[in-house]
Amino acid sequence: MSLQRKLRYAVLGIGRMGSRHAQNLAFRTPRAELVAVCDPRSTTLEWAKQSLPSSTRVFTDSAECLGQDNVDAVLIASETGLHAKLVIDSIKAEKHVLVEKPISIDLETSRKVVEETEKYPHLKVMVGFSRRFDESYREVKKLIDQGKLGKPHLIKSATNDQHDPSGFFVSYAAASGGIFIDCGIHDIDLARWFLLPSNPSIKQVRRVFALGHNVQHPELSKDNDVDNGIGIVEFENDTILVVHCNRTMKHGHDCFTEVFGTESKVIVNGNPQLNRVEIRDIHGVRTESTPTYYERFREAFVNEVNEFTDVVLDDKPLPVSCADALEAAKIATALSHSFKTSQPVYFDDAGEPLLV
Amino acid sequence: MSLQRKLRYAVLGIGRMGSRHAQNLAFRTPRAELVAVCDPRSTTLEWAKQSLPSSTRVFTDSAECLGQDNVDAVLIASETGLHAKLVIDSIKAEKHVLVEKPISIDLETSRKVVEETEKYPHLKVMVGFSRRFDESYREVKKLIDQGKLGKPHLIKSATNDQHDPSGFFVSYAAASGGIFIDCGIHDIDLARWFLLPSNPSIKQVRRVFALGHNVQHPELSKDNDVDNGIGIVEFENDTILVVHCNRTMKHGHDCFTEVFGTESKVIVNGNPQLNRVEIRDIHGVRTESTPTYYERFREAFVNEVNEFTDVVLDDKPLPVSCADALEAAKIATALSHSFKTSQPVYFDDAGEPLLV
Amino acid sequence: MSLQRKLRYAVLGIGRMGSRHAQNLAFRTPRAELVAVCDPRSTTLEWAKQSLPSSTRVFTDSAECLGQDNVDAVLIASETGLHAKLVIDSIKAEKHVLVEKPISIDLETSRKVVEETEKYPHLKVMVGFSRRFDESYREVKKLIDQGKLGKPHLIKSATNDQHDPSGFFVSYAAASGGIFIDCGIHDIDLARWFLLPSNPSIKQVRRVFALGHNVQHPELSKDNDVDNGIGIVEFENDTILVVHCNRTMKHGHDCFTEVFGTESKVIVNGNPQLNRVEIRDIHGVRTESTPTYYERFREAFVNEVNEFTDVVLDDKPLPVSCADALEAAKIATALSHSFKTSQPVYFDDAGEPLLV
Amino acid sequence: MSLQRKLRYAVLGIGRMGSRHAQNLAFRTPRAELVAVCDPRSTTLEWAKQSLPSSTRVFTDSAECLGQDNVDAVLIASETGLHAKLVIDSIKAEKHVLVEKPISIDLETSRKVVEETEKYPHLKVMVGFSRRFDESYREVKKLIDQGKLGKPHLIKSATNDQHDPSGFFVSYAAASGGIFIDCGIHDIDLARWFLLPSNPSIKQVRRVFALGHNVQHPELSKDNDVDNGIGIVEFENDTILVVHCNRTMKHGHDCFTEVFGTESKVIVNGNPQLNRVEIRDIHGVRTESTPTYYERFREAFVNEVNEFTDVVLDDKPLPVSCADALEAAKIATALSHSFKTSQPVYFDDAGEPLLV
Known part of the structure; x- marks a missing residue:
């Protein structure tokens, strides 16, 4: 350096x-x-x-x-x-x-x-998928690259946001593209990073399916959005992502990822603890949770900009390209479409979702 | 008594x-x-x-x-x-x-x-859905009935079996009806118990969708079965079950259930620990896991037969009826059909899956 | 059988x-x-x-x-x-x-x-040290006997009782012999089981030291007792027990034991969870605790009487003898004496505490 | 700012x-x-x-x-x-x-x-007791100041270092003052911070007692040092510290602190996890541990120097003074003396240990 x-x-x-x-x-x-x-x-x-x-x-x-x-x-x-x-x-x-x-x-x-x-x-043009720069997700990537998981074949991931009773979130939702695009995109990007080869084929996805419901924010329905969405992505290499996005947690921001391999399974953020303190009182044995994504990923944002700086100064390859962002966006858009049409969405041989 | x-x-x-x-x-x-x-x-x-x-x-x-x-x-x-x-x-x-x-x-x-x-x-004729008699699942039911979860709206449940390298499981699979019927039926029954009202309408399910893949047992394919199956059940009351069944865990039998309510979320068996011992050595900080469902549910089987005995001797209502078993079987069968046909399966107004 | x-x-x-x-x-x-x-x-x-x-x-x-x-x-x-x-x-x-x-x-x-x-x-005359029949403590004994801990050299153990605001406990305390005899005796017995050879020498203990204070029950002072007592036992084979007894927990009965060996450390009951349910709500991520020793050791009492039955019917050696109980009592009594006199208590070559 | x-x-x-x-x-x-x-x-x-x-x-x-x-x-x-x-x-x-x-x-x-x-x-002259700047210990201090613990009365704290088979540590030990001064000083400082009032009396400590043994490093004995030391500090305000220092852990650096209050108990660093990754494989369910104090306290060192900078630039009171360091040193020295003489060490009315 x-x-x-x-x-x-x-x-x-x-x-x-x-x-x-x-x-x-x-x-x-x-x-x-x-x-x-x-x-x-x-x-x-x-x-x-x-x-x-x-x-x-x-x-x-x-x-x-x-x-x-x-x-x-x-x-x-x-x-x-x-x-x-x-x-x-x-x-x-x-x-x-x-x-x-x-x-x-x-x-x-x-x-x-x-x-x-x-x-x-x-x-150099990089899209800030901050989780790729989080030390825990990086550790998973390292374990995968070392073969410790065997073949990774399935990811179950959830981005659970803390419920915001102020209504701010709902007003913001209309411009966000809906829950799969706004919130699921991170899980989709992780799945592509962990499940696909570094040079994936043009057609990466076979099909997706999505559904959802509103349990706290019925007003989202007018924008055809939900506060709990479930998506399934079946990749062309026969690996699978199941993603759950929600805006309705009471304890905090809780993004939880399970990566299943043939030799082991790893979990990231099983307990979204804010710090290393545990309290034992009349409420039981308990920990406080990170209230928002920022407390969870604060250091990842620092890593992200430091790493991008290295990429530019040392002319290194981008860890996550605009093309990656586009592929993730295709999947998120297909999930949105599946949710709205109640039908699976298939991808064609050019790797494009058939949004019929 | x-x-x-x-x-x-x-x-x-x-x-x-x-x-x-x-x-x-x-x-x-x-x-x-x-x-x-x-x-x-x-x-x-x-x-x-x-x-x-x-x-x-x-x-x-x-x-x-x-x-x-x-x-x-x-x-x-x-x-x-x-x-x-x-x-x-x-x-x-x-x-x-x-x-x-x-x-x-x-x-x-x-x-x-x-x-x-x-x-x-x-x-009295009762079907032995053993999880209904497990003290932890019963605690969840109690929390739901007390309103502690608010409205329960989503269950994510996984029945992860330990990988059996002996091949016994595969030979048994052909007669088991496939992974959704053999293994997913417990998660389906839990979902019905937790998500549906005690007197559900005739049409309980709107539609199901399933997919899966074989990562350890390719020989299952000849029976149209998989060692990892994912199913989604959308109930008519707008609640959802996401179920994952697999036969490929290395650490033990690990059945993990998340119940999402509007006021809180509960998790059953976040760590499938065998006992209260934790070991700290060169492998890190670790616990041993229950090897099979039996170590996990041993006491539930005792509770089950004791409770059935009370039902008969005291002429009490059945905690889980043959009709419940039939409804769960319809859902499992629909998931199997969805997996085989790659299509969502819808239910008709009489509550029957349209297995087209 | x-x-x-x-x-x-x-x-x-x-x-x-x-x-x-x-x-x-x-x-x-x-x-x-x-x-x-x-x-x-x-x-x-x-x-x-x-x-x-x-x-x-x-x-x-x-x-x-x-x-x-x-x-x-x-x-x-x-x-x-x-x-x-x-x-x-x-x-x-x-x-x-x-x-x-x-x-x-x-x-x-x-x-x-x-x-x-x-x-x-x-x-056959056996004293019911119930922890010796608990599956988790037995697992630790097995790990020790298998050499998995290397040489076990130090135990830190705590018997934390839930605070009883009813005052029942205090009225009972006078006849209990004090906190080290009533409550610490279990930890002392565990330490002897885990740290001493199966045929220990006559002089097992070198010296003990104890102190304590009252934080919830000042009325215990009139019986020269405390609601929080700390004892140290230095065994003749150079191993050590640190024991903490208290009656002042708010979350439940929490008995926690760490066994340090040269190759690994094991912990029993790091989280005194009542069952396998975890709740995530406005109080954070939490578990309920066993309220009393009975919920913690229910199965141990069953094992205890079953094992004693086998001992008699099959004429097997006692797992814990009256002599063991006497040795534990000597240590507990020496701790009580140390607490009252503010001095270390030494043991003589005949294995008797010098209660001067 | x-x-x-x-x-x-x-x-x-x-x-x-x-x-x-x-x-x-x-x-x-x-x-x-x-x-x-x-x-x-x-x-x-x-x-x-x-x-x-x-x-x-x-x-x-x-x-x-x-x-x-x-x-x-x-x-x-x-x-x-x-x-x-x-x-x-x-x-x-x-x-x-x-x-x-x-x-x-x-x-x-x-x-x-x-x-x-x-x-x-x-x-401004400050001694770098880094734990005072760690976010988790600060959270505990905040909970104490808010009264969430009731009256804090007892601390059990352990500084467990990873075993260093290279022998570097032993060569360094001679100049370190022994385990209580080198390693226990942090736990002592925490105890003073959490248990004493902000303006403590001149005589802060009533007496201390210590013992220890060597299980991995017998060569330490020639310097009258041990690789496992246990100390007890009884403060004049009737609160207690039990401290355990060791150099013999196999899983990593594991410093673990329990703070007992009349209303709740808090634990810091119950699991010394390196990151948010959990692995489930043939070794069970496990996490990796911080190898050294540096991975554990990296951010605390940054906070420390930032806070000291604020103290100087804004002329604020020192969070930890040289006088605090001296008081902690008196206690550590008294523990060392107790270990060497096998006797309790008392403090006089001027707050000085009677090192007889």
């Missing part, structure tokens, strides 16, 4: 996650430097003054920000609807890009972004 | 489970008495002499055994193919019946048995 | 534990038979009529009960103060004896009982 | 922990800046060039390093024998000091350092 040169970042979008990314870049990344943040909101300047190094420039216009010569790379953490445009603007401005998932909730838009990035092969 | 009168049992079939049932009846049932065992095998007499009270009579012919006046009830633990015939013979002989699940691997045969038993309303 | 002959028991003392023992003997012991119970209380007859086989005779006078020819063995579960007398009466009546621990809270009385039993070598 | 001014650090001693501290200061501390490192070893320069920002100056002479005007604070991570001298040199050079524990293995030397620091009240 050389510390001679640092990668200079701008963060586009300083919302909840963007502000965390900016602080990671300012204080947790040996080879990266935060040089700018950009957000149209007027509060950004004040926040940045309080929370970021004084050397950080603050922009309200992304074009202006992308025009800066001292910006080598951008981290896009804007609202989802702007991801695709900002990726394209950034590569046109010759910046490397780390964009939060998803590229888009719309498959065609994602596809166009992938095609556009392929025109800039000298630029 | 009156101890004045004891229910006098004959056990039909002294194989692996039958011999355990006979010993339970001999030594673990305050209100029941073992008076006879029956098995055509010549080794039975010798085993009984070693293992049972000397007062126990041994028969090789079931008709002769059923003809005994001092037999009030029979426990049928023969091979599955004989269950239906022995139930009918027993009720015709005016005996109460506790029969191991399933009544039959064939839906029509089960249906005929149910119809026959309805002609003998004064006799 | 021969079932030809059954050992015929009388249970002396039908209090809380005596009634459970009587039911175990009536319904859970293939080779034992309950023929009589004896208790001076007038309620006994009624209880026995409801709860025991009609063949069980009920006595109010122990001498009359011990005079019965059809009684082969007695199980003594009276109040502690009567244990010694009843043991001696029973062996004089030529009965085998299984007596609840302790023989006496007074060391000299225990010693006299041991001396008396030695005059009847044809009779 | 103002980011306008950064605290400029030199790290003295770039060994195993010093190099980690230097990297934390370089990359993980928003308000701190690493300006220099100092180590007499010739390899330091090369390592610093590879691992630290190019702006970091490298010294081999501590006097020269301490003479730099742009150094505001030092972090002392040298070998223990140099701690005291470097602390005094540093405060004389008007630098704030964060020194790794212990100040010295010799009580009188520690006392002199404390006295010296009192002459420089404008300088």
Whole structure:
């Protein structure tokens, strides 16, 4: 690791996650430097003054920000609807890009972004599937690569979000693409990472099936969404993913993954404990849980940007490409379609879901 | 509880489970008495002499055994193919019946048995769904009835059997009806118990979907069976069961059930530990697992026969009826059909699966 | 195992534990038979009529009960103060004896009982250290005997009782001999079982040290007792026991034992879970705990009486002798003395504590 | 938090922990800046060039390093024998000091350092008891302060180190002061933090008692040290610490703390798991353990230096003072003395151990 040169970042979008990314870049990344943040909101300047190094420039216009010569790379953490445009603007401005998932909730838009990035092969464009950078999932990947699981053949994974009685989540849901696209995409990406060979065939998926119901948020139905969704993905190599997404947990954020191999089974996050404290009182023997995905994956976000920095500075292959994101999006979209039509969705030989 | 009168049992079939049932009846049932065992095998007499009270009579012919006046009830633990015939013979002989699940691997045969038993309303006929008598599943039922879960809406359940390298299991599989009928029936029964009202409507199920693959036992394919099967059951009351059956675990028998309610979620058997010992050595921090279902459910089998005895002696309602067994069998059969046809199977308004 | 002959028991003392023992003997012991119970209380007859086989005779006078020819063995579960007398009466009546621990809270009385039993070598006299019959502690003993722990050198053990706000416990404490004798005796017996060779030298202990305090029950101080006591026992073979006894837990009865060996460490009952149910709700991820020692050791009491029955019927060596009980009592008494005098207590070459 | 001014650090001693501290200061501390490192070893320069920002100056002479005007604070991570001298040199050079524990293995030397620091009240001098900065122990402190434990009255704590077959540890032991001073000091500090009031009386401890044995490292005996030590500390406010230190674990570094309160008990690090992965294979259900204290406390070291930085920049009170370190050292020294003399050690009214 050389510390001679640092990668200079701008963060586009300083919302909840963007502000965390900016602080990671300012204080947790040996080879990266935060040089700018950009957000149209007027509060950004004040926040940045309080929370970021004084050397950080603050922009309200992304074009202006992308025009800066001292910006080598951008981290896009804007609202989802702007991801695709900002990726394209950034590569046109010759910046490397780390964009939060998803590229888009719309498959065609994602596809166009992938095609556009392929025109800039000298630029690195990575989609932030944060779980790939979590130490526990990485340990599973290592165990698989070492053969400790035998042949991994089945993944059962659940992304259980804590119930949000404030209603914020529901208002946000309409723009999220629905539960399989917003929430299941992480489990889908894990399944592709763990179950498929590193050079998978064009047709990766045989078929998917999904169903679901609303138990806390009946108002989601008007957007054809649910607060509990179950999806099954049968891959072409005869491996299977069963994914459960929900928004209705009372104890916290609880994402739980079982990977079944012929020699062993591993579980990630069997108990979503917040820390190493156990309490024994009138409620029994108990642990507190991580309230949100952020407490669960805080370090993964740091690893993610550090690893992307290495990829750019050392010209290494991307750990997760836009093509990976597109494949995951196809599956999530197919699950959404299956849920809405009550039918299995098959994939054709070109690897495209038949959304009939 | 009156101890004045004891229910006098004959056990039909002294194989692996039958011999355990006979010993339970001999030594673990305050209100029941073992008076006879029956098995055509010549080794039975010798085993009984070693293992049972000397007062126990041994028969090789079931008709002769059923003809005994001092037999009030029979426990049928023969091979599955004989269950239906022995139930009918027993009720015709005016005996109460506790029969191991399933009544039959064939839906029509089960249906005929149910119809026959309805002609003998004064006799109690119970199918031994042992998990209903396990203290942990009963605790869950109690929590549900107390409202502690809010509305239970989703069950994810897995029956994971330890891999049997001897091949015994495969030879047995052909007569078992396949993984959903042999192994999934317990999870299906639990789901009906936990998710449906006590007086469910005629049409209980909306549709099912199943898939699976063979990872250790490719020879199962010739019987159209798998060693890992996944099934989804969407009930008419909008609750869902996701069931996973497998025969490929290395650590032991591990049946794991999650029950999701709107107020809390409960897990049964998160760690299938054999006892209360934890070992910390070069393999890490670890526990041993129950090798088979028997170590897991040993006490449930005792509870089962004690509770059935109470039902008969005190003329109480059956905790699980032949009609319950038939409904579970319909669902298991539909899952098998879905697996074989790769299509969802729908149920009609009469509650029958459309096995097209 | 021969079932030809059954050992015929009388249970002396039908209090809380005596009634459970009587039911175990009536319904859970293939080779034992309950023929009589004896208790001076007038309620006994009624209880026995409801709860025991009609063949069980009920006595109010122990001498009359011990005079019965059809009684082969007695199980003594009276109040502690009567244990010694009843043991001696029973062996004089030529009965085998299984007596609840302790023989006496007074060391000299225990010693006299041991001396008396030695005059009847044809009779089996066992003290009911129930943990020796618990499947988890037995598994630890097996692991030790197999060498899996290397050399076991240190035990840290805690007997944590649930806090009893009713005050019953305090009223009982005065007659119990204090926390080390009443409660620590089990941990001491385990330590001797796990740490000492099967034929230990006469001088087994080098010294002990104890201290304690009252945090919930200041009224215990008037009897020179505490609700939290810590004891250390240094054995002559250079192994160590650290024992903690308390009466102040809020979650349940929690007895927790760590056995440190040179190759591995084992823990018994790391989580005192009541059953296999885990709840995830607003209180976190949690399990319920066994409320009392009885839920924890229910099966151990059954094993205990079954094993004692085998010992008598098959003339096998006692798994735990009166001499073992006496040695444990010496240690407990020395701990009590150390607590009261604030000084270490040393043992002399004859294996006696120097209670100066 | 103002980011306008950064605290400029030199790290003295770039060994195993010093190099980690230097990297934390370089990359993980928003308000701190690493300006220099100092180590007499010739390899330091090369390592610093590879691992630290190019702006970091490298010294081999501590006097020269301490003479730099742009150094505001030092972090002392040298070998223990140099701690005291470097602390005094540093405060004389008007630098704030964060020194790794212990100040010295010799009580009188520690006392002199404390006295010296009192002459420089404008300088902050903190001893790095890293557990105080661990999120789990902090959670316990918060629960105590919130009254969730009722009155905390007893701590049972163990620092279990992984067995080191290389013999490195033994060679290091002679200079470490023995197991109670080297290893137990952390548990002692925790006990003082959790059990004593924030302004404890002069006499904090009533008496201590210790014992121990060697099971893997008999060669330690020549230095009067052991690989397993047990200590008991009875505080003047009638609370108790039981501490177990050992060097003989096979599964990893396992430091385990139980805090008993009148309303609840909490456990820290019941399972010393390395990550959130659980493996189920032929060895059972298992987790991997943290191999050393560093994997366990990595983030605590970052918190520690960030918090010390805040203390200096915002002139806040020290979370753990030199006086705290001295009190812990008195207790550890008393335990060592008790072990060597086989006698309890009492403290006098001035709070000094009577090392007779």
